[in-house]
Amino acid sequence: METFLQQLKALSSAEDFLHYFGVPFEQRVVNVSRLHILKRFFQYIRQENLLAESNEVGLYTAYREQLVKAYNDFVKSTPAQEKVFKVFQDVNGRQHVSLDSLKSSLPRHALA
16 A cells, blocks of 8 residues: 555646645636645645654645645735745846846857
8 A cells, every 4th residue: 555655756737636635626726826836835845844744644634734725825816926936036027137148148159
């Protein structure tokens, strides 16, 4: 019989995790936020220090709670508002790149 962690390793998509934990979801939310939901889920697991838990039933319940919490973050909000990934943390998703830095990144013959 597979352990809880072995079963988790077999999951790959947000839908896999949501189905495994029996979390009802709207496909349109997952389509827009799938990677954000999973990243937030794993952030919550680390914050709660659930990796050290050894009771598999307790682990399942605690992980499910964190997945519901992560999913609900994106039901009520957007990836840009939640800022899970660095690109959204950098000046609201915009980065400043100077013309000089762009020119210096080009091969010399491209400027001629």
